[in-house]
Amino acid sequence: MLVWLASFPRSGNTFLRIVLSRLYDVPASVIYDYDGVADRLGPELIGAIDRPASLDAMRGSDQVHLIKTHRPRDADVHDDDRAICLVRDGRDALVSWARQLSEDPDRDFRTELTSLIAGTRGTRGWGVNVLSWLDPPVPHRFRLRYEDLIRDPAGAAARIVATLDLPWRLVPGATIPTFAELHATDPGFFRRGHTGTHRDELPDDLHDLFWSHPENATAMTRLGPGFCSGRDHSRRSP
Numbered sequence: 001m002l003v004w005l006a007s008f009p010r011s012g013n014t015f016l017r018i019v020l021s022r023l024y025d026v027p028a029s030v031i032y033d034y035d036g037v038a039d040r041l042g043p044e045l046i047g048a049i050d051r052p053a054s055l056d057a058m059r060g061s062d063q064v065h066l067i068k069t070h071r072p073r074d075a076d077v078h079d080d081d082r083a084i085c086l087v088r089d090g091r092d093a094l095v096s097w098a099r100q101l102s103e104d105p106d107r108d109f110r111t112e113l114t115s116l117i118a119g120t121r122g123t124r125g126w127g128v129n130v131l132s133w134l135d136p137p138v139p140h141r142f143r144l145r146y147e148d149l150i151r152d153p154a155g156a157a158a159r160i161v162a163t164l165d166l167p168w169r170l171v172p173g174a175t176i177p178t179f180a181e182l183h184a185t186d187p188g189f190f191r192r193g194h195t196g197t198h199r200d201e202l203p204d205d206l207h208d209l210f211w212s213h214p215e216n217a218t219a220m221t222r223l224g225p226g227f228c229s230g231r232d233h234s235r236r237s238p
Contacts, residue, residue: 004083010096011088021047024168028066072132088146090126091198127215
């Protein structure tokens, strides 16, 4: 069985990989040829493995294979594939990704953020990416909000297992590292670890640019009550 772990970048994907690895001893591979996060943080911390077989072979396996992707849902994803769709306020995700990219001294935060909002990378824009996984709504694609994951990671993992009917069992005595522990391993990667970070990092004109993309407004609305709360939302939302 193949299960996608899908999200726009900087939406908690790595933390969820850690949670599932620690609690259920479930490793994850990536759809890409190179796992940059595993290279940066170490495969042991996040439970990373090399992709063991082709996608079709993994689909036909009795074993559950967890595959991380930041891509929009595309031809690699079959309509009946199970998926964990991790979603975060687009403004927070975009700011966090731009901060990570601008760790390189040759790259400017504002320039990177503008480009990311425009959706010029393979992930496409935040709203386009998220909606590709949410539509059409089906029970075998489980939507998990970032704030629910960080508030109660063990409870979020249990809901994933129950909703997708996965044959995983808790590791006795398993623990999840705290954000402070993860931050100490790599403060640039595990940067702030909470919601609403756009409020003091997203410039007003780029906030307007975010809302100017109709897919962003649609996705924010689709994600439910309270998801759109933030600085001057009523003024900036279409």
